[in-house]
Amino acid sequence: MTMGAALFLLVAVxxxxxxxxxxxxxxxxxxxxxxxVTLFLLAIVFVLLEAHMIAALQVIxxxxxxxxxxLFVIMLLNLQDDDPERGRHRYVLRGLAWLGGxxxxxxxxxxxxxxxxxxxxxxxxxxxxxxxxxxxxxxFLLPFELTSILLLVAVVGAVLLxxxxxxxxxx
Amino acid sequence: MERLLLPAxxxxxxxxxxxxxxxxxxxxxxxxxxxxxxxxxxxxxxxLAVCAVVTACLxxxxxxxxxxxxxxxxxxxxxxxxxxxxxxxxVLMSMTYLEGTGIPAGDYYGLLVFALAGMIVMASAxxxxxxxxxxxxxxxxxxxLAGAWRTQLRSNEAAMKYFLLGAFxxxxxxxxxxxxxxxxxAFRLDLIAAAAAGAPHRALMVAxxxxxxxxxxxxxxAVPFHMWTPDVYEGxxxxxxxxxxxxxxxxxxxxxxxxxxxxxxxxxxxxxxxLWVMAALTMTVGNVLALVQRNVKRMLAYSSIAxxxxxxxxxxxxxxxxxxxxxxxxxxxxxxTLGAFGVVAALGSxxxxxxxxxxxxxxxxxxxxxxVTMAIFMLSLTGIPPFAGFTGKFYIFTAAIRDGYYxxxxxxxxxxxxxxxxxxxxxxxxxxxxxAEESGRVARQPYLVTSIVFSAVMTVLIGVFPALWMQxxxxxxxxx
Numbered sequence: 001m002t003m004g005a006a007l008f009l010l011v012a013v014x015x016x017x018x019x020x021x022x023x024x025x026x027x028x029x030x031x032x033x034x035x036x037v038t039l040f041l042l043a044i045v046f047v048l049l050e051a052h053m054i055a056a057l058q059v060i061x062x063x064x065x066x067x068x069x070x071l072f073v074i075m076l077l078n079l080q081d082d083d084p085e086r087g088r089h090r091y092v093l094r095g096l097a098w099l100g101g102x103x104x105x106x107x108x109x110x111x112x113x114x115x116x117x118x119x120x121x122x123x124x125x126x127x128x129x130x131x132x133x134x135x136x137x138x139x140f141l142l143p144f145e146l147t148s149i150l151l152l153v154a155v156v157g158a159v160l161l162x163x164x165x166x167x168x169x170x171x
Numbered sequence: 172m173e174r175l176l177l178p179a180x181x182x183x184x185x186x187x188x189x190x191x192x193x194x195x196x197x198x199x200x201x202x203x204x205x206x207x208x209x210x211x212x213x214x215x216x217x218x219l220a221v222c223a224v225v226t227a228c229l230x231x232x233x234x235x236x237x238x239x240x241x242x243x244x245x246x247x248x249x250x251x252x253x254x255x256x257x258x259x260x261x262v263l264m265s266m267t268y269l270e271g272t273g274i275p276a277g278d279y280y281g282l283l284v285f286a287l288a289g290m291i292v293m294a295s296a297x298x299x300x301x302x303x304x305x306x307x308x309x310x311x312x313x314x315x316l317a318g319a320w321r322t323q324l325r326s327n328e329a330a331m332k333y334f335l336l337g338a339f340x341x342x343x344x345x346x347x348x349x350x351x352x353x354x355x356x357a358f359r360l361d362l363i364a365a366a367a368a369g370a371p372h373r374a375l376m377v378a379x380x381x382x383x384x385x386x387x388x389x390x391x392x393a394v395p396f397h398m399w400t401p402d403v404y405e406g407x408x409x410x411x412x413x414x415x416x417x418x419x420x421x422x423x424x425x426x427x428x429x430x431x432x433x434x435x436x437x438x439x440x441x442x443x444x445x446l447w448v449m450a451a452l453t454m455t456v457g458n459v460l461a462l463v464q465r466n467v468k469r470m471l472a473y474s475s476i477a478x479x480x481x482x483x484x485x486x487x488x489x490x491x492x493x494x495x496x497x498x499x500x501x502x503x504x505x506x507x508t509l510g511a512f513g514v515v516a517a518l519g520s521x522x523x524x525x526x527x528x529x530x531x532x533x534x535x536x537x538x539x540x541x542x543v544t545m546a547i548f549m550l551s552l553t554g555i556p557p558f559a560g561f562t563g564k565f566y567i568f569t570a571a572i573r574d575g576y577y578x579x580x581x582x583x584x585x586x587x588x589x590x591x592x593x594x595x596x597x598x599x600x601x602x603x604x605x606x607a608e609e610s611g612r613v614a615r616q617p618y619l620v621t622s623i624v625f626s627a628v629m630t631v632l633i634g635v636f637p638a639l640w641m642q643x644x645x646x647x648x649x650x651x
Contacts, residue, residue: 111374137175142185142237146292146304149192153285153308156199157315160278161330 008048015041028074032067039063051127181236184243187226187251188291194218195284202277212266212618215280216259219287223255233650239359240298242429245650249498249643250294250425253505257418258287260509263622264516265410271521272408274319282319283414286312290422297433299348299358302426306344306390309422310337313415317407329406336399340389347382350375351434360433367437380435380442384449387430390423391479394452401460404472405526409519412468413512416475417505424482424501429651432489439489446487451579453480454586461593468515468526470593471508474552477590478504484583485567488574491649496566498644503551503559503633510626511548514541517619531597533606540620542601544627549594551630554587559633566641 018041021034039062046055125131136144182189198215205211226248233244261283269276285308292305314337318330352358354375355366367376388396404412435442457477464470482504485497518534518541519525535542551558554565564587571580633640 134175138177139238140300141177142241143300143304146301146308149195149285149288150304150308150311153282153311153315156278156282157311160275160282160315161318161321 004048008045011041011044011048015045029071032070032074035070036063036067039067049127053127053129053132056129178238179236181234181243183229183232184234184236184241184295186229187222187248187255188288188295190222190225191219191255191284191288191291194222195281195288198277198281198284202275202281205277208269208276209266211276211280212262212269215262215284216266219255219259219262219284223252223259226251226255235297239361240296240301242295242297245647246425246429247291247295249647250421251291253421253502254287254290254294254418257414257421257505257509258283260513260622260626261410261414261418263618263625264413264509264513267616267619268408268410268516272320273322274408279316279319282312282316286316286414287418290418290425293422294425294429296426297360297429299351299360299363299430299434302430303341303344303348305422306426307341309419310341310390313411313419316411316414317403319411320408323406323408325406326408327406329403332399333403333407336389340386340396343382343389344386347379347386350379350382354379360430363434364436367435376438377441380438381445383430384442384445387423387427388449391420391427391482392476393449393479393483394456394476395449397453397456397476400476401464401469401472404475405466405469409468409512409516412472413509413516416471416508416512420475420479421501421505424497428486428494428497431486432494432651443487443489446483447576447579450480450483450487451582453477453483454583455480458586458589458593462589464593465528466526467528467531467597468512468524470528470597471511471515474590474594475508477586478508478552480586481564481567481583484571484576484579487579488567488571488576490570490574491645492566492570492573494648494651495641495645496563496570498647499566499637499641500563502640502644503563503630506626506629506633507548507551507558507560510544510623510630511552513619513623513626514545514548517541517616517623520614528596528600531600531606532604533601535598535601537606541623544623545601546598547627547630549597551634553591553594557631557634559630559637562634562637562641566637 015038018034018038022031022038025031025034039058043055043058043063046052046058194215197218198211201211201214229243229248230245232248235242262280265279265283269279289305289308289310289312292301293309296302296305314330314334317333318326320326348358351363354372355363357363357366385396389399392400404415407415431442454477457473457475457480461470461473461477464473478500482497482500485493485500487493488496515526518530518538535546547558551560554560554563556562564583568580568583571577571583
């Protein structure tokens, strides 16, 4: 086994373990911590795939920004360890979740059977920040510009829904 | 320093979306200074008219730009004009409707125009990334607009429901795009079709197509992805309901048809049957549930589900006849639905929605103009000649029969008969039920009434001169 494959195996097992922790841990805050670990480990997988730019974004955006948002929401909602309201349907939900998971796993196994693994050589500048930026400003120029409109619309919408009411609307 | 090599850009192709987005920016900025909601409405209206005229001037052009991802063709222009005109009608309605609601006009009109820009991207997108971006620009604007009337609890509820379920549907869209990319290595529709012809990863491809079907089914409110429709349509401000029922649905169909006919034509055997079932279910569930509604706005929501079903029938019977019939019926459906929601808006006022069937008692005599126009819209939605709805359904069922889908055509005709039950009930309420005497003066609603009359005139024109409009629809579809 090569060095890379061994490293991948190690990281992959750890990622799956951390992901299981997210789902199975009863305390939402600790679940969130497990999620941070999962996202970090995924970043390492991206590094192993030579996608350094994506790895950096993964850490900054997901493990950084989005996790902070998650923790904020958890703290604001003040979730309890166990929600008694959901107790009645708990076993049904759990059964359905297991069923769905098993079906997906079987599907995956069927798909992977006979599939060829691994690709050819990776180009020299593949996944570098420069290569990503280059395609962003040439081939994906229109999507790039449209994304800016999308973000603007989201910001305006958030302000519209959250700002103070205008006087005329008060009774 | 090395220069970046841009792909060749045909600026004409992006003119409609560029101008519309520019108008959105201008409106957001003006909204900060302008205090007069009516002026803002006029600016929006004139801006959209300019966009529509420029778009109409592009007729006959055909090109692909941004490395084959953005199309300018008759199909895109047909939908662009439909969106822009529907947008103008909604703006006219809003100029009366917004009074006293406390909805900030600058943001409202700005988001409305951005939603239209998103729709234009969807109609032109020849690339799954652009489909996604256009759909999100449209959806996020409409989520917010649905909840713009913040003092109304049901407006908040509508926005929340639409947002949560819509975000879930977007997840399906993205997952589907990822699977299709995984199977073919392409986002561009023509490249996907070329790669899929070799059928390298069939299972991935079929799973991706199924996910995309769910996502588009949600946006056009097709059964079984319609659950959100009645609640959201009922709770949103009526003008935005009209926008959702007409423009959002049309945009959903625009992207749906282009993606499925271009990228997944080779897999027709897989999704054709699913579409058949969806069409039959959508028509039947929509019409049967509409029968038991007492709230007219909610009833119209189910009616819009049913009409999505008729359009799906046309898509099942693909080919030129079916496609043109789908575009024609979308056009006809747009104006009658805009008008019907306009009448609902005109009969209500702030704090008094007057949406129940009982509130319509005697309206035909109290408000004769609203009575006559509502009668036109209801008869047209039922599919009674000489109105637009009749010719639309006629073309659709003819196309279905020609392609051998007899059972589906029979289900469709039976459904039309069922639908008469609830559309005619509105007329009975308006003309044959004695209503309360008018209490006090009716507020003047010049803009709203103009938009209703315009929709009525279009409904009649499309029905009486079908050849002209059918020609447009056919040209549009054939340019695809």
